[in-house]
Amino acid sequence: MADRHSVLFVCVKNGGKSQMAAALMRHRAGESIEVHSAGTHPGDAVNGLSAQVIEESGGSMADQHPKLIDEGLLRRVDRVVVLGSEATVDPIEGMAGSIEVWSTDEPSARGIDGIERMRLIRDDIADRIDALIAELTGPAVPVVRVYEPALCCNTGVCGPELDDDLVRFTADLDHLQNQGADLQRHNLANDPTAFTADPAVADFLRVAGSAGLPLTTVDGVTVVTGRYPSRAELTRFAAITSSSKLPTGVTDLGLTASTPRGGCGPDAEAGCC
The missing domain is CATH 3.40.50.2300 (Response regulator)
Structure with missing residues (x-):
């Protein structure tokens, strides 16, 4: 064997x-x-x-x-x-x-x-x-991968406006990784080989294009398309059975109330940092 x-x-x-x-x-x-x-x-x-x-x-x-x-x-x-x-x-x-x-x-x-x-x-x-x-x-840890569209910054806090979905997803992902989840994200802009290396993901891009992203797979099987998975979905996909409640807002990213809305300093309004 x-x-x-x-x-x-x-x-x-x-x-x-x-x-x-x-x-x-x-x-x-x-x-x-x-x-x-x-x-x-x-x-x-x-x-x-x-x-x-x-x-x-x-x-x-x-x-x-x-x-x-x-x-x-x-x-x-x-x-x-x-x-x-x-x-x-x-x-x-x-x-x-x-x-x-x-x-x-x-x-x-x-x-x-x-x-x-x-x-x-x-x-x-x-x-x-x-x-x-x-x-x-023992049971293998599920392999969860999230394939994102081309982003200059994947935290959701580096443009003129906060991207609430990205902020929430980043906090959820960091927390579940700390719980032992095999959960990774791949950005089309800086990690294109991850998209071509997986035949299912490459086929998806050929059919739906980058407009169909984000794409989430579990052990190579597509489970979510066109949006980021929720906290409950990520927890289920990663087979995490006990997970403490995540803090709300953007505290997991180290932001404070005095942080500019763009998240990247006084020049954030000019665009992505």
């Missing part, structure tokens, strides 16, 4: 915790994540109790065996997860991903041993696996 995330789980012997983590991720993530495990000082066999509790959870460690960390694999995976404090993995040159350490539960410190110890370790690792899967394969 193309563009899969990849994870390497590591412990000392690669017979217990790292094998359990790999088996749990294979079971819960399926083919969506490429999974590996290895040891810093591999043992001779997989731990029997580890394999047993994984079987109880629906996973499998069958056909697995301890193996040493492969440097090429270490270099290319997206995430290296070290389980426990005994193993140490140092970064190497050219690593594509990051290294993190999971300080896993150790029930033996509380006098719990045998199969019950292994079940508690499994459950602790399973919770961490679920969180990592959600992080790596």
Whole structure:
């Protein structure tokens, strides 16, 4: 499967915790994540109790065996997860991903041993696996793009008169970007390649011309034409579920009551600054 995330789980012997983590991720993530495990000082066999509790959870460690960390694999995976404090993995040159350490539960410190110890370790690792899967394969952020007509200034405050739609849109866009939205605007005057690079946008211009702009797309699909999207529409398009109320007026643009109406100083009446 193309563009899969990849994870390497590591412990000392690669017979217990790292094998359990790999088996749990294979079971819960399926083919969506490429999974590996290895040891810093591999043992001779997989731990029997580890394999047993994984079987109880629906996973499998069958056909697995301890193996040493492969440097090429270490270099290319997206995430290296070290389980426990005994193993140490140092970064190497050219690593594509990051290294993190999971300080896993150790029930033996509380006098719990045998199969019950292994079940508690499994459950602790399973919770961490679920969180990592959600992080790596969570829903993609929608890509929202707004294609504007040729503007000398896209804030709406640099001509002799305020453009209320532009002022409002600029404030909404800045706020939603701060909320994590993948939301960008492209001006035909200073970013024409953005219009030609997207076939749908280029086709739109050929049919409707610049008079049909603004044009808003979500993941490449046209959703609004001929006007700027509203705050509610932008929030929905960007899949922002919790957004604080935006201030009214033009405060997000840093304007004050003493700012000239044109927004660009005493010469604003002469035209766009």
